[in-house]
Amino acid sequence: MAVHRLSLNPSSYKTRFTQRFLRALMKINKNKNRSSTSSSFQEIRRGRRRIKIAADGSMASAVGSKRAWSRAMLYKLRTRTRHQAWVRKISTAAKRKRDVGNKPEEELSRTDDLRRLVPGGEAMDFCSLLEETAHYIKCLTTQAHVMQSIADFYST
């Protein structure tokens, strides 16, 4: 799917994500050109991290504060070191609350895995976790789709 044929509906997540992400890419690219000219392994690895952060930030801000996962992701990106302490605090408190449940041990451990994979998952009740997960998956596939189109675009 060519990027200029991405058929961008102005109010869709896909459009909002694409525009934010492209702007971020351009900014990253401009800064890179200003610094060293070598495309060393280190440069590419640093660039990859910056691009991944730009992709996640663009996706979360395209969704905005409507969703718990996007709020959690935006918070995580803005307060990277403080966030680790917050997650630890929330997850012990939330785990204590959840341990009163009557689900078999097996199912609980898979829920714990899922809680770690979905931003903000540690603090959600089970139903919210399932809803947020569904939305998160849809947005992740959109993110991957658009990034693929952009990569193809730059490869030609």
Next chain:
Amino acid sequence: MSSRRSRSRQSGSSRITDDQINDLVSKLQQLLPEIRDRQPDKVSSANVLQETCNYIRSLHREVDDLSERLSELLATTETTSAQAAIIRSLLM
């Protein structure tokens, strides 16, 4: 499938029924390419949760790989004026 109603122990929230959870789990199943075509009653919710975790991990890996590829492309190619024009039109 039992119709036992589970009592919610979380203060302030409405009762969470097994039916609600089953509904949410089957909606999740529809999103997972590995198991969306299987009969819902043949797939346990533990199965769906497991597949969900696997799928999210694979999507994360895909985005990581794409980030690396984009990093390489940006580092090594010059944007042509035609490409720049297309990008500008997308951002309008």
